[in-house]
Amino acid sequence: DIQMTQSPSSLSASVGDRVTITCRASEGIATYLNWYQQKPGKAPKILIFGASSLQSGVPSRFSGSGSGTDFSLTISSLQPEDFATYYCQQSYSSSITFGQGTRLEIK
Amino acid sequence: QVQLQESGPRLVKPSQTLSLSCTVSGGSISSAGHYWSWIRQHPGKGLEWFGYIYHSGNTFYNPSLKSRLTISVDTSKNQFYLSLSSVTAADTAVYYCARGSSRSWSIFEFWGQGILVTVSS
Numbered sequence: 001d002i003q004m005t006q007s008p009s010s011l012s013a014s015v016g017d018r019v020t021i022t023c024r025a026s027e028g029i030a031t032y033l034n035w036y037q038q039k040p041g042k043a044p045k046i047l048i049f050g051a052s053s054l055q056s057g058v059p060s061r062f063s064g065s066g067s068g069t070d071f072s073l074t075i076s077s078l079q080p081e082d083f084a085t086y087y088c089q090q091s092y093s094s095s096i097t098f099g100q101g102t103r104l105e106i107k
Numbered sequence: 108q109v110q111l112q113e114s115g116p117r118l119v120k121p122s123q124t125l126s127l128s129c130t131v132s133g134g135s136i137s138s139a140g141h142y143w144s145w146i147r148q149h150p151g152k153g154l155e156w157f158g159y160i161y162h163s164g165n166t167f168y169n170p171s172l173k174s175r176l177t178i179s180v181d182t183s184k185n186q187f188y189l190s191l192s193s194v195t196a197a198d199t200a201v202y203y204c205a206r207g208s209s210r211s212w213s214i215f216e217f218w219g220q221g222i223l224v225t226v227s228s
Contacts, residue, residue, distance in 0.1 A: 001171070032213075034213075034214055034215075036215075042220075043203055043205075043218035043219065043220060043221055044154065044203075044215070044218060045218075046208075046214060046215060046216055049208070049210065049211075049214045050210075055216075087153065087154060089154070089213075089215075091211060091213035091214060094167060094213075095156075095169055095170060095171075096156040096169070096213055097156070098153050098154040098155070098156070099153065100152075100153045101153050
């Protein structure tokens with residue numbers, strides 16, 4: 001299986017901050033990388049697919065970049081509703097795998 | 108807007124079979140190009156994909172779970188199902204059903220709310 005490693009595991013930030021979460025794949029996955037947001041007690045929500053394409057309805061403060069093995073999710077100006085856990089997911093291999101998650105907390 | 112809803116027993120005994128249903132509303136499970144998956148999340152942990160089914164009955168399973176796993180579909184009921192045999196405490200998790208997007212089966216666009224299943228005697 002392709003291993004997905006996110007960093008950091010947790011992050012404290014303030015409203016208005018710019019934050020970046022990274023995801024590294026154990027082997028090259030081109031741009032077959034998706035990002036999800038999960039709030040407590042809720043299902044994950046797709047934010048970004050194909051490494052950099054914004055899902056319809058997702059605010060433009062979210063952006064993604066990267067290819068091959070290294071990827072990032074950036075939130076340009078944190079809003080109160082953005083404090084959640086974020087997961088990357090590779091869809092290159094037919095055996096889908098997710099990162100372990102990055103918990104974004106209010107400072 | 109497509110909605111998914113998981114249902115089934117919330118408590119299963121060790122060595123028994125965990126069986127869940129996912130009811131799809133707001134759309135047809137037979138819609139072309141959409142694949143239906145099961146995903147679980149251990150308490151406080153990350154996400155694990157089980158496998159998918161297409162309305163034709165074609166399936167693809169996560170190799171690490173394949174020996175215990177069956178996913179099936181009933182298009183007349185607009186439902187699909189998960190069966191996981193020989194469960195242990197390690198199978199205690201929140202189980203989600205999800206639909207892939209029209210772009211790719213592996214972009215999970217719609218999710219159920221999840222159901223917590225506990226394996227315990």
